[in-house]
Amino acid sequence: MSDVPRVVIVGGGFGGLYAAKKLKDEALDITLIDKENHHLFLPLLYQVAIAGLSPGDIAVPLREIFSKNKNVRTLMGKVTDIDVTNRRVIYPGDELPYDALIIATGAAYNYFGNDQWIPHAPGMDGLESALEIRRRILMAYEEAEQEQDPERQQALMTFVIIGAGPTGVELAGAIAEMANRTFKEDFRVTNPNRTRVILIEMLDRVLPPFPPDLSEKARRSLEDLGVTVRTKTRVLDITATHVLVQTEDGAEERIPCSAVMWAAGVKAAGLSKVIHERTGVELDRGGRIKVMPDLSIPHHPEIFVVGDTVYLEQGGKLLPGLAPVAMQQGEHAARQVTRRLLNGQPTQPFRYRDRGAMATIGRAAAVADLRIVRLSGFIAWVLWIFIHLMYLVGFRNRLIVFLQWLWNYLTFRRGARLIVERNAVNRD
């Protein structure tokens, strides 16, 4: 056994990935464990759902990212428990001892007690769900093309997105655009222009975390694309064939539709409950871990938490569950691990440097709140593309994604419009 300190990072999302990247050149023995074999660039996942990109364009095997770093070991496995006394991470088949632990297990969609809606309204939280949403949208058009009953045909061409945060807004804009432009020539019986895309939001405007004037611009861009925006509307029920909502005036309305997508709020993923039970750390209502200012857990200076699993206030406000927050926290936790384990220095508090937020609405339109300046329209869209390409991990992916975008932009076509059945070996 070597006496190199052992660091275990649980989760290969933005938080875990940036922690591992920051630590990879230190004299540390690092294990990165994730239940998937890849890092997923979540901000572009909606592009997979609308068949604009292939899964391989926005995901990179974790092994590949660290193939040159012999001190970083990558494992595929789902961590089930943490033995905080003996400092061991437990997963099916084995245990991983640690001197420092970084928890970066991210978030899952919160259905607020209505888990029976999950199969009817998948969230944009992984490649499988994105491919499932793609399958439902494309299949709906294939069925509409063969449907004689006009009412049933309209229902097949109605898509409901619940939650008007950045993900919901981007998804709604992209589906509307796909229907109006890409599909224009593809169908004979069905008129894709009759597609209805309904974006439902409980609050009084889209993009609630953005300044109100950008919300208004986003709403107008969405409506220009044909999206029906319904704010102050509550979801009462979701089934395989319709969504039941309560409108602003208290009336109930049944919306027949073919595919429902959930983008309405997240909670911390499963492991935070385990950590609460093992360490007694407090959780918020969304299951987020209330960490110390340096991101460690009270009485456990060897355990850090980063990303969407963290509850931390700054300037009296909860830090949002965004990629930049997770990246900065991952790097911060990595620095604290180095200070503690290698340099014997005290840890430092985390401070989020907010560089702004942005959302894209279909082709060549976006809104960006850069704090010092607010942008909208084409220039915000170019900036959005540039920043997302810059952060996409791996040169190959960046090049391919750029080419696909250029192709889509120039031709209004989508390359990945394939329906792949889920049954493993399906022969006739």
Next chain:
Amino acid sequence: MSDVPRVVIVGGGFGGLYAAKKLKDEALDITLIDKENHHLFLPLLYQVAIAGLSPGDIAVPLREIFSKNKNVRTLMGKVTDIDVTNRRVIYPGDELPYDALIIATGAAYNYFGNDQWIPHAPGMDGLESALEIRRRILMAYEEAEQEQDPERQQALMTFVIIGAGPTGVELAGAIAEMANRTFKEDFRVTNPNRTRVILIEMLDRVLPPFPPDLSEKARRSLEDLGVTVRTKTRVLDITATHVLVQTEDGAEERIPCSAVMWAAGVKAAGLSKVIHERTGVELDRGGRIKVMPDLSIPHHPEIFVVGDTVYLEQGGKLLPGLAPVAMQQGEHAARQVTRRLLNGQPTQPFRYRDRGAMATIGRAAAVADLRIVRLSGFIAWVLWIFIHLMYLVGFRNRLIVFLQWLWNYLTFRRGARLIVERNAVNRD
């Protein structure tokens, strides 16, 4: 109702696609029906299985191919029956009347009465099976990385391919190369060089349809890549954990392994039996339809059969189930439909113009039998790439596939090395 003659094409593989392309500018009302929504470039499917390409790179939505041709309608549906008396194609939900019918339903893998092997040894016959094979190979390495028992670890890193035709040879070469080169740096515990790729063939050489000297060259190229080639070997049983074979000298041998792939012979797909029952046409042992010299069915000059579903001899030999045969037959059937329906001319017999066959073996090696000249090594490989890119449908796919190849060639890396679970919505 218009009096434009109606042509129904069942199947969007090479035969059906080339028939529809040939007919699209004629004064005909054409319906192309397929159980999938895409045309699949089958000769490159093994590249999806070894994570060299994404599904979207080798598949194009049929709708997109014919989006500019208003007289071509595309339907997604699985044809279940044909009413030859009333000239109607029957599929769930509706019927399609026809004046001429082209059957291009292709082939399925033949397990020669051992259908219990199908789940253990998927064939390379669609995107789902290719993705399933990819998942099994990648998961095997992930498990090997965590396995302590050396014997079990070796089994996890052993892959068996059954059948040494072009598909089997290409798959074996590609897996060996992926293990030896791409994975070289990715694993810490597992040594990917210990991968065993075993190619099993019942006959006495690989690539039986090729001239013996090219078979010998292919065998040597495979062995250089580390593939164990076992000819004159019969498969007795396949389970989830091993393959039982009978060697040349009659001995039985059990090969523990993690993934088995089937590439050992095909039969006509399901619809040929229906056609036999409805028209009385003769089938061969593999379910292929014994057509007239013009590719029509005896006593049914309005029904043509093309591609892998056809039994037709030329020069005393059965025409092989290859893409060029299907393409030429598709175009021939289209010409005969035009002659009959539009010009009132008699039909002509089909003649296959054999321009040769080729197979690639890993990176920068291939064999090509061009009848006038036989090639092997790098020059055959360049030719192989050129021809396959030329036939890939759609400009975008051609460009992306070329870039991926160049990338793989220059870096030995694979872009699409993702494991996507098959359960639809899988949250923690």
